[in-house]
Amino acid sequence: MTNFKKIVSFAKPYKKYAYLNIFFNILYALFSTLTFVAMVPMLSVLFKEESGVIKKPDYRGFLHIKSYLEDYLGYFINSSKVESGIGYTLTILVAMVISTFLLKNLANYFAMVFGTIFKNGTGRDLRNAMFQKAIDLPLAFYSKNRKGDMVARVTGDVGEVQSAYLGLLDMIIKEPLTIIFTIIMMFSISTKLTMFVFIFIPISGYIISVIGKRLKKQSTRAQQESGISYSILDETLSGLKIVKGFNAEDIFKNKFYASSTRSYQLANKISNRQNLASPISEFLGIMVIAILLWYGGKMVLIDKTLFASAFIAYMGLAYNVLTPAKAISKASYDIKRGNAAAERVLEILEREIEIKDKKNAIEKSSFEKEVTVENINFSYGDENVLKQFSITIPKGKTVALVGQSGSGKSTIANLLTRFYDVQDGAIKIDGLDLKDMKIKSLRNLIGLVTQDSILFNDTIKENIKLGKPDATDNEIIEALIVANAYEFVNDLPNGINTNIGDAGNRLSGGQKQRLNIARAVLKNPPIMILDEATSALDTESEKFVQVALENMMQNRTSIVIAHRLSTIQKADKIVVMHRGEIVEQGTHEELLALNGTYSKLVLMQSFE
Incomplete structure (x- = not known):
């Protein structure tokens, strides 16, 4: 009953x-x-x-x-x-x-x-x-x-x-x-x-x-x-x-x-x-x-x-x-x-939703100063994925996270977007803890381009409009131009009104990823997270996508999670991670000069 x-x-x-x-x-x-x-x-x-x-x-x-x-x-x-x-x-x-x-x-x-x-x-x-x-x-x-x-x-x-x-x-x-x-x-x-x-x-x-x-x-x-x-x-x-x-x-x-x-x-x-x-x-x-x-x-x-x-x-x-x-x-x-x-x-x-807004959560509509990650410990199960992890990302700068698989790079992206909640420590935007912000307002500040090109069975227009539902056709075309995607979209039978099939299976991997970038560009957030955005692409596609990413990151705060080190050499700071801890950080030239973990990673990839 x-x-x-x-x-x-x-x-x-x-x-x-x-x-x-x-x-x-x-x-x-x-x-x-x-x-x-x-x-x-x-x-x-x-x-x-x-x-x-x-x-x-x-x-x-x-x-x-x-x-x-x-x-x-x-x-x-x-x-x-x-x-x-x-x-x-x-x-x-x-x-x-x-x-x-x-x-x-x-x-x-x-x-x-x-x-x-x-x-x-x-x-x-x-x-x-x-x-x-x-x-x-x-x-x-x-x-x-x-x-x-x-x-x-x-x-x-x-x-x-x-x-x-x-x-x-x-x-x-x-x-x-x-x-x-x-x-x-x-x-x-x-x-x-x-x-x-x-x-x-x-x-x-x-x-x-x-x-x-x-x-x-x-x-x-x-x-x-x-x-x-x-x-x-x-x-x-x-x-x-x-x-x-x-x-x-x-x-x-x-x-x-x-x-x-x-x-x-x-x-x-x-x-x-x-x-x-x-x-x-x-x-x-x-x-x-x-x-x-x-x-x-x-x-x-x-x-x-x-x-x-x-x-x-x-x-x-x-x-x-x-x-x-x-x-x-x-x-x-x-x-x-x-x-x-x-x-x-x-x-x-009746299942309790663990990640939700606090009663007095704050609506934050702008990003002014910096993102700080303070002494984070995090685990998915018994083993810690992140250990006493701290980093500061100033506004307008690009910070890259590199390291072997399982070092905790993508976990940072998941925590920044509150797909998971920090267990110990804090992440703050302009000094305000993410847990004190309304989740929607936090995610409005962030654009996300993932390794998996996630598209839906609809037109190019409707896929790109997800971040800005009221966008005009001209705004969509401008986003496609920035994403280095307008040329191939314009050649399609119905242009931006072309249906791309289930999960975008009518397009190549590089084309799908450029549409993902166009979606993030149209949203126009102040903070951009790129989670291994080029790792699944061939060399030719990577060049097109890399140009699109560089266009998008101009005058924007970016956190780049990268497996291919060639894509992050221009970053303002590169953070090298190993088993959830920071082992090195600096610019590309500074890290090469250290002749440490980063230098070995670069050497290994150049051999590959």
């Missing part, structure tokens, strides 16, 4: 549709019962049953409403047969039966219309909330969890919650009320017959609960397996070049097939348990109907204590209990399945 209440909180904007659904479900339950009751007078005419009421009855209050309605109906049938004939009377009674069926189906239609709006609207908002949380979670979350599992939660689990939990209005209102109204009417026709129903309801309920005991556990396993399948699919498509290049298709096929088979087996077990509910409840219902036929037939034919017309209507009412009873038993399975999905959805929605 706790999970249910949390999920239903998303339904508040749609509560008017829930109320309308409830209203029409009540009408449906009422008319569903009356459709069988309305057949009694028609059947009594057909069977020529005489009520003996020839005088219009007097209304004696609500407590006597049942006898009043019965007497009035008998009076109407008798008087109508006398005045207009049996044919006319039968026509009126048939019209009454048709009207109740029409009203029942109209009520059901409107209940479904408003229920659909309620269910789909709440599902949409829940899915939006999941997507919002997915992009709010820090990068550290995705380094520990599968992206495919998140996709499974946003799509599959939310869909499960939407169909299982949010479809409960029918189960809570329509089905129980149909049963209640029907049983009340059954009692009014014959108390003895109705007692048989109450003997078998607890028995069927117990049997169904035993069958559904393990359903929730199996549903949770099935949803987890779905996440694994999504992850394998995502990883395979993302690395398709490697998969094909190493003839590794069979390895990934076998991985996916294994996961798919596990999902198949779990789905079969879950479906088989669910499918048991309907036939078992129907069989138990037919058992009740069989007993009622035997006992009721005896009351009609031998004891003469029940009219045949009333008995036929009673049997219809008894069968009318079966459909909602089956729906309720199925809904109990849906709830167990939905509860497993809801737990996975709420696990994400």
Whole structure:
């Protein structure tokens, strides 16, 4: 119930549709019962049953409403047969039966219309909330969890919650009320017959609960397996070049097939348990109907204590209990399945976001003086990546970080942008700690060009506009010129309106990287971080990109993380790192003169 209440909180904007659904479900339950009751007078005419009421009855209050309605109906049938004939009377009674069926189906239609709006609207908002949380979670979350599992939660689990939990209005209102109204009417026709129903309801309920005991556990396993399948699919498509290049298709096929088979087996077990509910409840219902036929037939034919017309209507009412009873038993399975999905959805929605704005965070809109990194210690796990790391980057200067892989260079970029938070020490801009700044204002001050050319399946224009959504075409073209990219973009069929495909796969590596640079140029931030921006490029592409980077870094504060030392020789300061510590710093010429670690790195690369 706790999970249910949390999920239903998303339904508040749609509560008017829930109320309308409830209203029409009540009408449906009422008319569903009356459709069988309305057949009694028609059947009594057909069977020529005489009520003996020839005088219009007097209304004696609500407590006597049942006898009043019965007497009035008998009076109407008798008087109508006398005045207009049996044919006319039968026509009126048939019209009454048709009207109740029409009203029942109209009520059901409107209940479904408003229920659909309620269910789909709440599902949409829940899915939006999941997507919002997915992009709010820090990068550290995705380094520990599968992206495919998140996709499974946003799509599959939310869909499960939407169909299982949010479809409960029918189960809570329509089905129980149909049963209640029907049983009340059954009692009014014959108390003895109705007692048989109450003997078998607890028995069927117990049997169904035993069958559904393990359903929730199996549903949770099935949803987890779905996440694994999504992850394998995502990883395979993302690395398709490697998969094909190493003839590794069979390895990934076998991985996916294994996961798919596990999902198949779990789905079969879950479906088989669910499918048991309907036939078992129907069989138990037919058992009740069989007993009622035997006992009721005896009351009609031998004891003469029940009219045949009333008995036929009673049997219809008894069968009318079966459909909602089956729906309720199925809904109990849906709830167990939905509860497993809801737990996975709420696990994400309720997850604490570690990197967020403080209550009194400051909006900083400009960069005036310097960036300082003060005595930072940082680790991703047990081993420190940075140890007592300190550096000052004055405004307008270019500082390069160099060192072997794993020395902590990219970690500095992650900490400067608050993709991760500093664990010990501080990073400050103009003396203000990053943790005291609003995250959006911090990232507005920073442009980022990474080693991976991250582009999206859209036009060049829309990709570049990410940093400045209101940019004009002229501003975009100017950014492309600075990034040394305008020439190849202008040669494309639709220029800046050319779609570049999934992850920009219609472009070369150098072209993609220059578009990344153009995006950073258009944003025009005062601080630029270049995280190994040329390391994945060939020599010719590197020359084009290097020119673009030099254009972009003019009159700008730049932190350059570089593997290729040829790209950072003009930096104002080069910081040499080894296992998270600074071992040397100075200009290119000063470091060469030291004949230390930097000099060895330069020598090694010149040999390469």
